[in-house]
Amino acid sequence: MSATTPSKPKVVIVGAGVLGLSTALVLCEKFTHPQLEITVIAEYGPHDLSMNAGLTNYPLYTSPWAGAHFRPFPSKNIQEERESKLTRLTLQKFKELAKSNPESSIEFVQGIEYFEKPDHFYKEIAPGFSNEMDNFSVLPTSSLPEGVEMGVKYDTWVVNSPLYLQFLYRKLRFQYKVNFILTKLTSLRHVNSFVSGSPIIINCSGNGLQYDGGNDLSNFPIRGQTLLINPPSDCKFLHTTITHQSKENLWTFVIPRPLHGGIILGGTKQVDESFTGVRDEDTRALLERGRKLYPELMKENPETGEKYFDIVRINVGLRPARKGGLNLSVESKDVYLDRANHVINNYGAGGMGYELSYGAAIAVYEKLLQLVSSKSAL
Template sequence: MDITILGAGVLGLSSALQLADKGHKITIFAHKFPQSFSIDYTSDWAGANWRSVCSNDDLAMQRFEGDTLKHFLEMAKTHPQLVRKCMSYDIFDPREPDDNDARMIRKADVGNGELPWFATLCNNFKVLKPLEDGQAVPTDEREILPEGAAFGIAFETVTLNAPAYVQYLLGELRQRDNVNIVEGKVDALADLPGKVIINCSGLGAKYLTDVQDANVYPTRGQTVLVKNTTNLVDTWSRVGEKTLSYLIPRPGTRLVDGHEEDAGLIVGGCQQPNCYNAEVDEELAETMLEWARTLYPVIFPADHKFEIIRHNVGLRPSRKGGVRVEADQLKDGRPVVHAYGIGGWGFQSSWGIAMRVAELVALL
């Protein structure tokens, strides 16, 4: 089948690779590609790691995330420079949960005794609670909650070198004879060639004249990439009333002046809905570094000096109502499969969403 995919972010490239490997003729049409380092090419700026954010009743997202985790765990065996198995330690300070409290895990899931859906998916899942008088201290200091924390969770997961991973996907596609890659812009899906269109346009879905999805909006993210001087392997997060902090070490290396150095450590973060500002907020950057110094005493001393590699600013392609993955039809009768609006969770659901895209194409 002759298929055109609009968009070359992690969703577009993952979908293209799965469809190409099923024998379809693929054209990837995009304005931005890996290594664009543009605010509107989000995949270059991602952390990235696998930390589920979906609720216990969101079966569709559970499938996307679960299938993706299984894929990444296999990749960690064959491509450790791109994907690495690790532990995740997520700490929650006392706060009032709200309807949008999906940033790491819904507090109520653990606070009310209900384990999150991925407790049975991820190995070595544990709930971490404050020590009580007379209770034995855990032998693993990472499982000791810092002072003031309400609870935490720990589980096996993966961390990715996000920019290297999307470069890998693009490289795999370039090696296939049934894939054509075109750089350019379109105003509408109808302007694209192909018998089937896959819409992985991200924020572009808001502006395509034959989509105009008013539910799509940007969520600005900003992080700091620093040298991983402590050789941190695991991912960490700590969420409170006024903090959204996370640490994501990237596997692999980066080339600096002809020699290899560690790929770095992502220090975050923030979520700023409907903000298009491409400039680095220096005050916010310092706040995130200060969070890292003070919120993770098991990792950093209070006077730790970070060696900054780069500041990252990107626009996450968010959507009210969640990601859109469904079949549709253009006015000219050609079928469309939409896959956009995943927000900041693109990498951790990418392979599963691409699997669903391939299923929908097979049903056409």
């Protein structure tokens, strides 16, 4: 009698944002014995070819609209300290990808931050701020712009978010043979209609889709509006990202998008705001702050001498945040039925999706390894 080949453990990742795709990548990289049968199910994502690398406006699919860059900050509580460690795992992975896969669009640049009214966590360089940040230093007071009390600089990464999502998708689809299904789920239990055999579910659904339907009530949106700028060819921000925090707690930043993706000028941070349209007043406020802080982003009309921002598009996205921060809990559902599903959560990152992406995926991998090693999960 010939030996039968054991079936691969089945995993379904719900959500194809940066957390979902990064989780799939980590599982493909690390699960070689046994291999997994991985399916990604999502309503939005780079597997939807109509998205055209993030140029189509789907505000509920936030990942293409991210800046995106890594801006470390001092931890104020235990949850932020945990998340800070995950950002450093992402930092190390991005260092590797920037060298091995330049098509990922990850680029390391100088990061600069200015604070008009820093709190004591910033002033004391509390844990989570400078840790593992190459070339971190506090700027001399004499070099600070008017009205700024404190400044720091460090080496950090920026990424062209639409291109990075496409990079992850292509790697997963064609190198690792991950299955992608484009559909909207009504619940996590709905997964069983697409994949048989009681798959392990990894919930990267952003707003925290629940097993029986509805979303996690601890989740809330943070509305962001930014401008994609076509800068002058000699713009000094092409390899520098700067964040300016005013005493009114307004954050104004410039983030270059590598591989000729323009520069992001932002932004807004409107908690519990779910409006997905463009607000003209937000655009005007961004342009006013941009003229004051980053005039080098402006072009000049050769005929009139008038300075202006060459706006390519206005981005709007809803960052899926959660009270208590990132949810990495494990749940067991329908355990008394034949189709018991184990659920590993990975959602609620808010505006830190890219920063947490690889580190959170490592945490999911460790939890999944325990599940597939136990008889109850197989």
